[in-house]
Amino acid sequence: MSITLYVPGDAGALALGADEVVAAIVKQANKLKLVINIVRNGSRGMFWLEPLVEVVTAQGRVAYGPVTVADVPSLFAANFTAGGKHPLRLGDIEALPYLAKQHRVTMRRVGIVDPRSLDDYLAHGGGKGLALAHSMQPADIVCLVTDSGLRGRGGAAFPTGIKWKTVLDTTASQKYIVCNADEGDSGTVADRMLLEGDPFCVLEGMAIAALAVGADKGYIYVRSEYPHAYAALNAALAVVGDWLGDFHIEVRKGAGAYVCGEETAMLESIEGKRGIVRNKPPLPAISGLFGQPTVINNVITIASVPDILAQGAAFYCDLGVGSSRGTLPFQLAGNIKFGGLVEVPFGSTLRELLYDYGGGSRTGRPLRAVQVGGPLGAYLPESQFDTVLDYEAFAAIGAALGHGGIVAFDDTVDMAKQARYAMQFCAIESCGKCTPCRIGSTRGVEVIDRIRAGDSAQIPLLRSLCDTMTYGSMCAMGGMTAYPVLSALNHFPEDFQ
Amino acid sequence: MNAILNTIFTKHQHQPGALLPILYDIQHELGYVPEDAVPLIAKELNLSRAEVHGVITYYHHFRQTPPGKHVVRVCCAEACQANGSEALAAHAAKRLQGADVTLEPVYCLGLCSIGPAIQIDETELHARVTPQKFDALMHKLGEKA
Numbered sequence: 001m002s003i004t005l006y007v008p009g010d011a012g013a014l015a016l017g018a019d020e021v022v023a024a025i026v027k028q029a030n031k032l033k034l035v036i037n038i039v040r041n042g043s044r045g046m047f048w049l050e051p052l053v054e055v056v057t058a059q060g061r062v063a064y065g066p067v068t069v070a071d072v073p074s075l076f077a078a079n080f081t082a083g084g085k086h087p088l089r090l091g092d093i094e095a096l097p098y099l100a101k102q103h104r105v106t107m108r109r110v111g112i113v114d115p116r117s118l119d120d121y122l123a124h125g126g127g128k129g130l131a132l133a134h135s136m137q138p139a140d141i142v143c144l145v146t147d148s149g150l151r152g153r154g155g156a157a158f159p160t161g162i163k164w165k166t167v168l169d170t171t172a173s174q175k176y177i178v179c180n181a182d183e184g185d186s187g188t189v190a191d192r193m194l195l196e197g198d199p200f201c202v203l204e205g206m207a208i209a210a211l212a213v214g215a216d217k218g219y220i221y222v223r224s225e226y227p228h229a230y231a232a233l234n235a236a237l238a239v240v241g242d243w244l245g246d247f248h249i250e251v252r253k254g255a256g257a258y259v260c261g262e263e264t265a266m267l268e269s270i271e272g273k274r275g276i277v278r279n280k281p282p283l284p285a286i287s288g289l290f291g292q293p294t295v296i297n298n299v300i301t302i303a304s305v306p307d308i309l310a311q312g313a314a315f316y317c318d319l320g321v322g323s324s325r326g327t328l329p330f331q332l333a334g335n336i337k338f339g340g341l342v343e344v345p346f347g348s349t350l351r352e353l354l355y356d357y358g359g360g361s362r363t364g365r366p367l368r369a370v371q372v373g374g375p376l377g378a379y380l381p382e383s384q385f386d387t388v389l390d391y392e393a394f395a396a397i398g399a400a401l402g403h404g405g406i407v408a409f410d411d412t413v414d415m416a417k418q419a420r421y422a423m424q425f426c427a428i429e430s431c432g433k434c435t436p437c438r439i440g441s442t443r444g445v446e447v448i449d450r451i452r453a454g455d456s457a458q459i460p461l462l463r464s465l466c467d468t469m470t471y472g473s474m475c476a477m478g479g480m481t482a483y484p485v486l487s488a489l490n491h492f493p494e495d496f497q
Numbered sequence: 498m499n500a501i502l503n504t505i506f507t508k509h510q511h512q513p514g515a516l517l518p519i520l521y522d523i524q525h526e527l528g529y530v531p532e533d534a535v536p537l538i539a540k541e542l543n544l545s546r547a548e549v550h551g552v553i554t555y556y557h558h559f560r561q562t563p564p565g566k567h568v569v570r571v572c573c574a575e576a577c578q579a580n581g582s583e584a585l586a587a588h589a590a591k592r593l594q595g596a597d598v599t600l601e602p603v604y605c606l607g608l609c610s611i612g613p614a615i616q617i618d619e620t621e622l623h624a625r626v627t628p629q630k631f632d633a634l635m636h637k638l639g640e641k642a
Contacts, residue, residue, distance in 0.1 A: 256556055269517065274556075331609065
């Protein structure tokens with residue numbers, strides 16, 4: 001009888017030695033003349049347990065982790081292929097509080113399905129949304145997405161249905177769907193995990209968007225730092241057959257420019273140009289890729305659509321708080337004990353994520369600051385850890401949820417140095433089109449250097465510079481660099497003395 | 498080089514906005530994008546040489562000179578900083594002095610809760626890299642080379 005094992009092919013698991021563990025398992029199984037079938041699934045998102053090995057038994061999947069090559073002989077000796085007792089045995093992974101307490105919607109198949117198998121995707125509830133969309137009028141699809149309250153998960157949180165409606169209402173012979181998979185924010189891994197662990201969901205979401213607005217061509221723009229996600233998407237596209245009908249998708253690789261996550265810079269890049277931000281208007285929904293009406297959505301936004309179609313707008317809209325509806329896959333990163341992916345409805349607090357899920361810092365020292373929302377997100381002190389996780393509550397304290405990345409720092413962090421880094425990152429990654437961003441960032445590094453050298457009279461100048469960048473920049477790159485800088489300055493002034 | 502370029506051009510001739518995919522293929526074949534290739538690419542895509550040069554120099558990924566035998570990227574973004582990537586980057590620079598290895602910073606590999614992270618060549622990733630682990634990896638790389 002063949003034994004089925006799941007060992008993630010997720011980049012995080014690979015970075016912790018999953019391929020070596022697979023090789024060791026295969027070798028040992030051959031030695032014991034056992035027939036095994038290894039599925040390379042996505043990660044469950046509990047990275048301290050990777051590489052996580054799951055065995056299919058009569059009682060369901062039994063997990064073991066974190067497994068190293070050295071553990072493999074003892075696992076076989078403990079008869080782990082039948083769920084045998086072993087110090088690394090975790091039992092049913094979904095019963096662990098970390099997963100059991102979550103409310104996974106968008107990420108619900110990641111870690112469970114075989115990302116290379118369309119059949120497995122369909123067997124786990126995939127495909128229903130697209131099937132339904134085929135029988136609906138475009139305006140009704142758009143209406144359903146609007147009613148769900150879904151907002152753009154890339155960071156800007158623009159209502160998805162309204163964006164789609166603009167594209168639907170614009171007459172053109174050619175329209176495009178572009179999936180933004182340029183997940184460049186430090187601390188964010190959700191797009192990568194979904195692309196690697198459940199790629200068909202993204203394809204289905206794009207195909208639904210295409211039906212909704214009348215597009216027949218789509219692009220997925222994946223950053224070059226994600227080679228495994230790029231491979232997973234191409235592998236998925238190679239086996240879709242006619243599942244997507246007349247809708248064709250091409251995967252494009254970015255080339256290491258952070259600003260290409262900005263939607264108009266991304267369009268320029270797909271067109272084969274320097275990733276320079278465009279003026280708005282015109283909106284991409286009216287004049288986007290190659291000058292045609294274009295839907296641009298983040299990976300998580302797109303991947304939320306199939307279930308909204310299949311289960312109805314209310315199913316999604318009933319989750320969340322205020323005008324932040326549904327769930328957000330948060331990502332616990334940096335100096336955190338139990339780092340990983342936590343998908344919950346909007347409305348919990350930072351403290352719950354950092355301590356109830358994250359278990360505090362990895363080093364065991366007190367957490368001093370957390371940066372939420374990537375390199376353009378604010379640094380929050382302990383006094384703000386009770387802020388409710390929704391778009392408006394964060395905006396009210398001069399912060400942003402962004403793409404849901406949460407990077408924790410312990411009390412050894414130097415916040416003036418972090419502020420300097422924010423300016424330096426902006427200087428490296430600025431597209432150069434507008435002056436406040438291009439030059440302001442370099443001046444910002446210099447001013448912070450003078451402050452750190454003891455010249456506190458420069459602090460008003462730094463504030464003035466941040467003001468210019470915030471209100472004078474063309475896009476969020478320069479416009480939001482002030483968030484980490486000013487939050488560091490305001491909440492941790494002692495580090496600037 | 499011309500034969501390689503022509504094969505690549507043929508592959509992409511019906512692709513709108515083909516410049517980046519073409520540059521990727523050239524770099525994949527040759528390790529970098531040689532200066533001599535620029536006028537040929539420009540002619541093929543009906544662009545000016547300045548436009549092609551502009552794209553090559555804009556993106557961090559494209560090289561104008563051949564890299565070392567291996568490329569090692571150390572993540573220097575915030576999440577890895579929180580776990581000591583600065584010390585690792587400094588260690589790496591010292592360890593790789595004189596080695597035929599191109600050392601570069603990278604801003605996020607998506608391994609944010611298991612940092613510091615590094616990438617070796619195209620697809621090999623390593624997480625929770627201590628200086629000791631880094632040395633062991635480089636030692637292994639040296640044996641392979």
